[in-house]
Amino acid sequence: xxxxxxxxxxxxxxxxxxxxxxxxxxxxxxxxxxxxxxxxxxxxxxxxxxxxxxxxxxxxxxxxxxxxxxxxxxxxxxxxxxxxxxxxxxxxxxxxxxxxxxxxxxxxxxxxxxxxxxxxxxxxxxxxxxxxxxxxxxxxxxxxxxxxxxxxxxxxxxxxxxxxxxxxxxxxxxxxxxxxxxxxxxxxxxxxxxxxxxxxxxxxxxxxxxxxxxxxxxxxxxxxxxxxxxxxxxxxxxxxxxxxxxxxx
Amino acid sequence: xxxxxxxxxxxxxxxxxxxxxxxxxxxxxxxxxxxxxxxxxxxxxxxxxxxxxxxxxxxxxxxxxxxxxxxxxxxxxxxxxxxxxxxxxxxxxxxxxxxxxxxxxxxxxxxxxxxxxxxxxxxxxxxxxxxxxxxxxxxxxxxxxxxxxxxxxxxxxxxxxxxxxxxxxxxxxxxxxxxxxxxxxxxxxxxxxxxxxxxxxxxxxxxxxxxxxxxxxxxxxxxxxxxxxxxxxxxxxxxxxxxxxxxxxxxxxxxxxxxxxxxxxxxxxxxxxxxxxxxxxxxxxxxxxxxxxxxxxxxxxxxxxxxxx
Numbered sequence: 001x002x003x004x005x006x007x008x009x010x011x012x013x014x015x016x017x018x019x020x021x022x023x024x025x026x027x028x029x030x031x032x033x034x035x036x037x038x039x040x041x042x043x044x045x046x047x048x049x050x051x052x053x054x055x056x057x058x059x060x061x062x063x064x065x066x067x068x069x070x071x072x073x074x075x076x077x078x079x080x081x082x083x084x085x086x087x088x089x090x091x092x093x094x095x096x097x098x099x100x101x102x103x104x105x106x107x108x109x110x111x112x113x114x115x116x117x118x119x120x121x122x123x124x125x126x127x128x129x130x131x132x133x134x135x136x137x138x139x140x141x142x143x144x145x146x147x148x149x150x151x152x153x154x155x156x157x158x159x160x161x162x163x164x165x166x167x168x169x170x171x172x173x174x175x176x177x178x179x180x181x182x183x184x185x186x187x188x189x190x191x192x193x194x195x196x197x198x199x200x201x202x203x204x205x206x207x208x209x210x211x212x213x214x215x216x217x218x219x220x221x222x223x224x225x226x227x228x229x230x231x232x233x234x235x236x237x238x239x240x241x242x243x244x245x246x247x248x249x
Numbered sequence: 250x251x252x253x254x255x256x257x258x259x260x261x262x263x264x265x266x267x268x269x270x271x272x273x274x275x276x277x278x279x280x281x282x283x284x285x286x287x288x289x290x291x292x293x294x295x296x297x298x299x300x301x302x303x304x305x306x307x308x309x310x311x312x313x314x315x316x317x318x319x320x321x322x323x324x325x326x327x328x329x330x331x332x333x334x335x336x337x338x339x340x341x342x343x344x345x346x347x348x349x350x351x352x353x354x355x356x357x358x359x360x361x362x363x364x365x366x367x368x369x370x371x372x373x374x375x376x377x378x379x380x381x382x383x384x385x386x387x388x389x390x391x392x393x394x395x396x397x398x399x400x401x402x403x404x405x406x407x408x409x410x411x412x413x414x415x416x417x418x419x420x421x422x423x424x425x426x427x428x429x430x431x432x433x434x435x436x437x438x439x440x441x442x443x444x445x446x447x448x449x450x451x452x453x454x455x456x457x458x459x460x461x462x463x464x465x466x467x468x469x470x471x472x473x474x475x476x477x478x479x480x481x482x483x484x485x486x487x488x489x490x491x492x493x494x495x496x497x498x499x500x501x502x503x504x505x506x507x508x509x510x511x512x513x514x515x516x517x518x519x520x521x522x523x524x525x526x527x528x529x530x531x532x533x534x535x536x537x538x539x540x541x542x543x544x545x546x547x548x549x550x551x552x553x554x555x556x557x558x
Contacts, residue, residue, distance in 0.1 A: 122376055123362065129319065163431045165430070168424065216386040217385050221384070229540040229542060232542065246522075
């Protein structure tokens with residue numbers, strides 16, 4: 001079974017981004033970029049499936065600028081066998097990415113696609129579901145456990161209020177939640193090996209996909225700033241403030 | 250311009266989140282319909298019909314919809330989609346699961362987690378864990394939207410008199426099937442809708458220690474929450490997690506106990522009306538957003554606070 005794992009290059013999760021003064025977006029020039037944390041979990045899961053014998057090949061995919069090659073190298077250092085970059089400088093929205101991924105799925109014929117549940121930059125939480133819809137495949141979002149048995153996948157999902165288990169007919173789409181696994185650290189020898197693994201580049205045109213953005217971003221602004229609070233001396237003072245000033249208790 | 254709201258429910262009870270989404274829908278158009286898709290949902294449909302501002306409830310009742318599988322619910326929404334200019338889902342686990350599937354089938358973009366309606370085609374939504382707010386305009390014929398429920402005040406649950414219409418339930422897709430569900434049992438209010446929330450972080454030290462938050466939560470009628478660090482350490486269950494990747498809450502009062510205040514956590518609670526932080530580290534970032542901060546050992550301060558209330 002072949003597994004396809006889409007990964008995204010995003011601003012590192014530790015970076016506190018700043019909004020540009022002209023309100024056109026956030027300033028990501030010269031900030032640290034990394035693989036989206038949920039995608040790391042996806043690559044780790046695919047690699048574990050391969051290690052357990054359930055998967056035979058893991059293909060990592062990224063869509064975006066040329067620098068996304070670094071993200072693909074990281075995926076291959078974790079365990080992906082090869083990777084494909086869909087290179088474009090156009091701003092990609094989830095629907096466009098889902099269409100690009102569909103074109104790659106048609107070509108690669110994987111039995112399973114594992115994506116992160118959301119990217120920490122646009123916080124959209126859409127691509128996996130959209131890809132499932134375009135392919136007419138079943139989906140299991142927010143997965144915290146994945147078991148493959150024959151032509152079925154049994155997936156435990158994190159839902160509001162608890163956990164739910166569903167069974168999908170393969171081929172299928174899974175999106176990862178945080179607790180699916182703990183991604184491994186990449187080791188230096190694996191980083192070196194990853195440099196020799198194949199990385200193909202294609203363009204949206206070659207895949208026959210129109211990636212023009214559908215949503216227009218009119219502006220990006222700072223969120224409202226909370227006014228500075230006070231540090232109280234003790235519990236009695238805190239109770240007094242809550243009762244008499246904030247009037248919330 | 251008709252707006253369709255997809256109801257959040259458990260086949261027995263309409264969930265409060267639906268009322269917040271109806272409020273958002275009213276800012277877009279006056280003709281608000283609610284789809285209740287499930288099995289044995291007559292009571293839910295009646296509750297939805299009583300919600301203020303709803304003109305029609307569509308009840309799709311069938312076994313294929315019993316467990317809210319994305320494939321079937323999306324097909325049900327698509328069967329009705331052609332009559333609507335906007336389709337709104339709550340940004341809950343269910344809404345997020347189904348909405349993008351509907352959008353892709355209609356070949357339109359989806360607008361996730363809106364926090365305001367600027368006009369019928371322009372909305373604001375947080376990006377980068379709430380560190381920036383984007384104003385986006387949709388050029389699509391149908392707008393598929395998920396609504397951050399805490400950003401809209403709910404409409405009244407009583408007073409409406411909508412008609413209830415039945416719609417034929419879709420056939421089962423056969424692609425997926427339901428196996429089981431484990432729901433955490435709790436007498437406390439639901440985290441996302443609670444008026445007060447008491448959350449513990451890594452500073453709690455153990456799952457056992459989380460119990461010291463209970464008397465305080467009882468006094469405040471609060472839901473219990475947790476930071477990702479506390480959840481990952483196994484101190485608290487997953488569905489207590491407040492943050493970018495957990496639940497987004499905006500209660501009247503949020504008490505953060507032993508929580509440092511990482512970006513990820515702040516994204517989930519910084520719209521709370523009053524934030525109280527109890528932490529022994531005076532430098533913790535949580536004090537940057539707290540209205541009232543108490544630099545103290547939580548093991549003394551929390552019981553003392555519970556007693557004083």
